[in-house]
Amino acid sequence: MNQLLASGRQALNRLPLATKIHLAMGSLLLATGIATTLLATAIAGNALTEETKGRGESLTISLAAQTIEPLLTFDLPGLNLLIDETVNSGPGIIYAFVLDSRGQVMAHSFSGRGFPQDLLTVHPQPTTQTLPDHGPASRLLATDSGLIYDFAVPVILGNNWLGTARVGLTQASIKAARRELALAIIMTVGLVALLAVGLGSLFARTITRRLARLQAAAAEIMQDNFEPPLPTPRQRGDEIEDLATAFDYMTLALRDRLRQLQNTKQDLANQQQLLQTIFDVTPDLVALKDANGNYRATNQAFRRYFGAVLDRNQAPPTNGIIDSTDDCEVLSIGTTISKEVMVEGPAGRDWFHLLKVPVRGPGGDIIGLLMTARDISTLKNYQDQLIQSQKMEDLGRLAGGVAHEINTPLGIILGYTQMLLEDLPANSQARADLLIIEKQTRISRQIVSGLLGFSRQGANVKQEMDLNESIDEVVSLTRTIFSKEGVTIETEPDPALPPIAGDREKLKSVWLNLLNNALAAIGQEGKILIRSRLCREGKWARLTLADTGTGIDRDNLKKIFTPFFTTKAAGKGTGLGLSIAFGVIRDHGGQITAVSPLPEEYLEWARRQGTPGPGTAIIVELPLTGNAPPPAGAGHGAGQ
Structure with missing residues (x-):
């Protein structure tokens, strides 16, 4: 039953509003009509019944009064005449008859079928004792023809009971009157129902039309159309009209609010994009972690360094940058950590300046940490170079002082040796020993001369010169000798290279x-490339000498300009060549660096030579002369 009621409620809820209104009004009118019909017919039936009873009693009393004389005179025709007049006096009179005091029928209106004897026992016969209290009596009888009211009035003369007058009235007229009344009520209710349905339809159509307009406006809003008809001021209407007006104003307010939200959203998106761009463009490694150590955000440099896109459940390998001990210290007590860390990478050692700061929430609680790591390998390299330069400068001053102190005794030794050689015979052992002393003394003087050159004790003769011409002179002297070893020298000079100020002979010695x-x-079978270009915004000349040799170890790169450092076998070199070149270039206000393996821009050239060696590139940078600005378009080579 409950399920049936629930199904009925669901079906009723799915009906349109107009149908619900019609059903409600119809049900109300039907219930009202039924109740009105029942009540009216009941009231009318009772009234008609009482009227019928009163009419029956009046007819019976009249008949009893008129039958006194015929009963006394036994005037049977007179009684029959009275009976006929009574029966024909109005509608609904079924029968009439008169009994004498003995209960014998004196006259009746029944014909053909005879007098029904059952009627004699309907009313009790009055006695002498009950006669004073005996008045009109009525009984409702059920017969084949329907219900009949039977009325009985005693015929009394003085205190003598002469007989009884009886009249029977049918209820058919009452039923007919009740039916006519019910039909009239039903017709009236029907007309009222039709009128109500019409008015209800008009009312429902008005309501549904307004609701449909609201529904259409709601559908437009769902389609992001916030342009309803602008509400116009009008007199106050019904509740639906007020609802429609309020809905229009709400739509306009919602449109303005959504526009504000969209503008705010766009501003936030732009700011987020700007922050994300700054976050990703910065070369520093940046990562944000929550209080549990999970990664909430990382920038491109961080992901690129660790080679993966990190999420909150993925952590990079632990190294000097990723140190969980530091994280715990920052997250637990809010300490800011700033330090330099060294990381062993695939390309060698990398130095980072690591900074970890706590991130606090609105309540001051630590909710995470922000980590930044800046690559300071280049700065460290510059620091090492600065230390190395300072060390070499100190070493140069020391070497210059030592060279001065050694140069005098070497000159004396060489002088006395040459004097002794003049006095000794050509084939003597002593002469041979003195020749060895002379040779080694000259070698020592060359070393001392190199030390003096390294310490800039020698005078420089600087003048305006063509760098390309200086290189060509040296290449023309060495090309034939090198070719015998299978080594080819290639040159790529920049024809628009401005002149420089330098000592021609010293620079030729460097080349x-x-x-x-x-x-x-x-060794044998290789290539050497010499390329000159402009660099540093056209204010410096760069000379790059690249070879396809075996290259230089990373550890040795830091030492190659140190005096007396050499990787050659004993007796093959003094270790002063590059240190002297370093001193000459520095004295010219330039820089000299070594790169091994070859830089990216020379790898394609090395591959074309078909040599497997990693190679080395010596890069020399010299300032241009101040009175010779570079011409337009100069210096656009690969080395710029």
Whole structure:
């Protein structure tokens, strides 16, 4: 039953509003009509019944009064005449008859079928004792013809009971009157129902039309159309009209609010994009972690360094940058950590300046940490170079002082040796020993001369010169010798390179020294490339000497410009060549650096040579002369 009621409620809820209104009004009118019909017919039936009873009693009393004389005179025709007049006096009178005091029928209106004897026992016969209290009596009888009211009035003369007058009235007229009344009520209710349905339809159509307009407006809002008809001021209407007006105003307010939200959203998106761009563009490694150590955000540099896109459940390998001990310290007590860490990478050692700061929430609680790691390998390299330069400068001053102190005794030794050689015979053992002393003394003087050159004790003769021409002179002297070892020298000069101010002979010695070192690194069968270009916004000349040799170890790169450092076998070199070149270039206000393996821009050239060696590139940068600005378009080579 409950399920049936629930199904009925669901079906009723799915009906349109107009149908619900019609059903409600119809049900109300039907219930009202039924109740009105029942009540009216009941009231009318009772009234008609009482009227019928009163009419029956009046007819019976009249008949009893008129039958006194015929009963006394036994005037049977007179009684029959009275009976006929009574029966024909109005509608609904079924029968009439008169009994004498003995209960014998004196006259009746029944014909053909005879007098029904059952009627004699309907009313009790009055007695002498009950006669004074005996008045009109009525009984409702059920017969084949329907219900009949039977009325009985005693015929009394003085205190003498002469007989009884009886009249029977049918209820058919009452039923007919009740039916007519019910039909009239039903017709009236029907007309009222039709009128109500019409008015209800008009009312429902008005309501549904307004609701449909609201529904259409709601559908437009769902389609992001917030342009309803602008509400116009009008007199106050019904509740639906007020609802429609309020809905229009709500739509306009919602449109303005959504526009504000969209503008705010766009502003937030732009700010987020800007912050994300700044976050990703910065070369520092940046990561944000929550209080549980999970990664909430990382920038591109961080992901690129660790080679993966990290999520909150993925952590990079632990190294000097990723130190969970530091994280615990920051998250637990809010300490800010700033330190330099060294990380062993695939390309060697990398130095980072690591900074970890706690991130606090609105309540001051630590909710995470922000980590930044800045690559300071280049700065560290510059620091090492600065320390190395300072060390070499100190070493140069020391070497200059030592060279001065040694140069005098060497000159004396050489002088006395040459004097003794003049006095000794040509084939004597003593002469041979003195020749060895003379040779080694000259070698020592060359070393001392190199030390003086390294310490800039010698005078420089600087003048405006063509760098390309200086290189060509050295290459023309060495090309034939190098070719015998299978080594080819290629040059790529920049024809628009401005002149520089330098000591021609000292720079030629530097180029020759660099070429000799390249030949030693190659051994046999290789290539040497000399390229000149402009760099540093056209204010410096860059000379790059690249070879296809065996390259230089990473640890040795830091030492190659140190005096007396050499990787050659004993007796093959003094270790002063590159240190002297370093001193000459520095004295010219330039820089000299070594790169091994070859830089990216020279790898394609090395591959074309078909040589497996990693190679080395010596890069020399010299300032241009101040009165010779670079011409337009100069210096657009690969080395710029």
